[in-house]
Amino acid sequence: MTTVAFHMDAGRIVGFTVKGHSGYAEEGSDIVCAAVTSAVRLCECTVNDVLGLEASVRVKGDTISLKLPGALGQTNESTCQALLTALMVYFAELHEEYPENIIVVEED
Template sequence: MICADFFRNEHDRLVGFRITGHAGYADYGEDVCCASVSSAVMLTANTVTEAFKIKADVAVEENEIILRLENDSSEEGDKLILGLLTHLYFLAEEFSGRIKVTVRDN
């Protein structure tokens, strides 16, 4: 299962996320669920750091990516992360039981 944890600050802004795991929807290289999540996460991380030039700590490991905004009051960062959160909610509906999405206080 893919676990998508989103972090929210005391002002109710999204300030980061941690995505881990595998969907197990299909064989390696053919798993459209994993590919959908991976593509959306990388698009978001690259849009935050490269297109909007928002400072963020990004760590990529085997089966894990973590992004945390350095400035947790960034309105643009909040909206970009909200877009990913919304997209993953839709994917979790489409691929039932393969993606778990949670929002946690920071």
């Protein structure tokens, strides 16, 4: 199962960690893993490459995490919160469709 944990601080999403493989199908044919990987990569590219914010990204084994930098400024903060909230909604919808393969949690 894939676990997606959104890290919260005072109602603000400050990052996320994605861990594990969904187990929906064999590696290379797993549509749930492909959906998760694609969404995570899009988010990371938007934050780091498009917005130029240099979020911390760590990859180790079957785990990837992203942590937003501090002091983003009002425009970047708003953009990042919209992006990460959309990611959370997307993963929640994947959970509704594939409840045995992905779980989404919020952590303080």
